[in-house]
Amino acid sequence: MFNQQRFSNVSAQDLFGYILLAGIVVLALDLVRRLVMGTLAPGTLWALTWNGFVDSLYIGLAAIGLSMTYSILQFANFSHGDLVTAGAFGGWTVAYIIGGIGAAGFGSRLLLDADGGAQAGALGMDIVSSPLALLVGLVAAALITIGIALAIDRLVYKRMRRAGGIPLLIASIGVALALRYLIALVYTVDSRGIVASAPFVGPLEVHELAVVGSLLSAVGVEWNIGPVNLHEATLVISALALIIGVHLLLQYTKLGKSMRAMSDNRDLALVTGIETERVITATWVIGAGLAGVAGYLIVLDQSQISINFGWFLLLLIFAAVILGGIGSIYGALAGALIIGLTINVSLIWIPSDLNEVAAFMLMIMVLIFKPDGLLGGVETA
């Protein structure tokens, strides 16, 4: 139903592109000015950029799944944020059950300290004290979320395959509410910290850091990296590994090819004999698995868990998917990077409680003026 409206000879899209470019140039110039004038320490800028990168990783993990369901099942899945929440609760429950044996009662561990009987510090819930439990929890987060997503697909979405985007969207809102409050019914609505404070190593010289470090030192950057937060490092490593894994899966397996074919042209894919239901199942497995892991890793990094955090994250995930162009998982990752950097680097100019407003504004602008995404409609290439 989209139509291109033209303002004289320049299309609105081009105009938006120029304005956005001009805005970025102005901000970049101001950044340089601040650095030169000394009002902005390089360390601060580095910290904000790094935080933006970390945020972009978990947003990106979740965005891959949302983008895939959007292009293959053809609806905006509003329950994706709650799959993130479900993964976090599921995975951490398993981590607590395994990691806290003997340290706290089973009931308290099963409900993630809902009654205050299983404090994270007392159980040693950090990556150094109980690495195995946390690793099993990570895998469990993926498996549990996959299970939930497949069950929901069987119960709800499978019955409305032909129902069009909007009825599916509404149904997904219903799923989101039901799932979120089922979690709340079991775990209570209280927000709580469930991870022990993160262990650190360091400080490190830049060249000691594997990939990023050697790149930086290669271009002559020589300042020291402050103590490395091991939970953040776990997040970065797991997320990067998964992203590379998904890339390989989509590029080099038959399944990946059928998925890309289906999101490119559904009817053509059907004609060539691709089994739709199998592809849909694979979509849910990959998408939900990544969403669950994202939720688990967010909690590992931020320690706080609440039933709402996935829902509040959803709009940022949507923003990433839209920026990258719906259907393209590389676009989604690029979009996640932009969103992650936007919500962190924008703090230089705006107060911290308005950073998401900036990200949403960017999303709305892109939807209006460049609905194919900033990368211009590359479909799962």
Place this chain on the structure above:
Amino acid sequence: MSDESTREEGGAQPEEQSENPTPDETAIRWQSDVKFIAKLVAVTYVGFAILGLVTGVSTNEIAGFLATVTFYAAVFALLALALNLHWGYTGLFNIGVVGFMAIGVYTFAILTASPEASPAGLGLPMVVGVIGGTLAAALAGAVIALPALRVRADYFAIITLGFSEIVRLSITSGSLRQVEVNDRVYGTGGGSGIRYDPVDGVVTWLLELPGFEQGGEALYQVAALVNVTSSVVDRFLYAVILMIFIVLFYLLLTRIARSPFGRVLKAIREDEIAARSLGKRTQVTKIKVFMVGTALMGLGGILWLGSRSLVSPDGLMPVITFYIFVALIIGGSGSNTGSVVGAFVFAAFLWEGPRFIRTIARTNLDYRPTGTIYDAFVELAALDPMPLIGYLIGSLDELRWILLGTVLVVLMIKRPKGLLGERKEIAAATDLSHRPRGETDE
């Protein structure tokens, strides 16, 4: 239950149901609709009252419950009607309803709050605040509509949701919390919100008018006979005022729907390109109808949230939009009567019904509140179901949400058109899709 009798007087005309009403039939249908709603309301109220009396709930609690149901049914009906204009008639999938409500009620609060309060308001009369809030919401609608109406339906949904979150986050933000102008501190008050005189104060004002004075006293005395307090009576009276607004909204919408403008709306919903190729200026029409809808949402927001003496961002969560969607979907989008019926069913059974069950349980069951669901299941294994029942009653809010989500899903699977969805007004003069049945005679 003072309002039942007033609602009954609507229509005792012989009813006639047909698939496609001519304008004459519509008048008859309108009366039968009022009769249907009155019947539904009466049956529900009597049902709840009997249930309450049998289970030993006090009359004041029952009356208070029914007043709350009436209030919520009324505000949901107002907002569902406004949303019906967007979605049901024009096919605009707006899931940022709460953002427009927020703009309405915050404008109202800033205009009417006392200049001495903190944050200060302008201290203007309530009527100015209501009109100002409504206009501000219409203006916000224009700001969103001008660029956003060109995009696809699902993109439009995300834009409106993003807009409502931008409004909420901006209101919460510290930078708009306090704005100093001429030694007075204005602003949104951040997380703690703005205090003002609530709109339901109009009931007290009305009862102090010369003509109404005795009437009010008499009402209070009658209520006191059955142990119902005057505050409950006031809440009923406010709900009656809301019903006047419902009738006004309803008349406005049916007026719009039957005008040439309304036919363009329905044409846009069904095939925008076809409508444009017939020379209709669909963009202008969409912007206009979007503004009318958001103005009504702003007004609905004022009448609902403005009836508390404090507005804060906590009351403006995005889920409120989905209450209204559920109400509209239950009734069937596209039908104004459906919107009202859906809002009532939603308010009575999904929204307030579970609370009534809790009230009954509290008066009758001797359940112990337990710590966690795990403890409750451990007790259940020892063949004591009371702790689990206690836990579930304690978590009634969560259960209500689960119910809400489930109803939404089941409706979308089983009855995507809602209870009265087949009443959707089609764009064409005759229903072309049902030709082969031979039922249609025009």
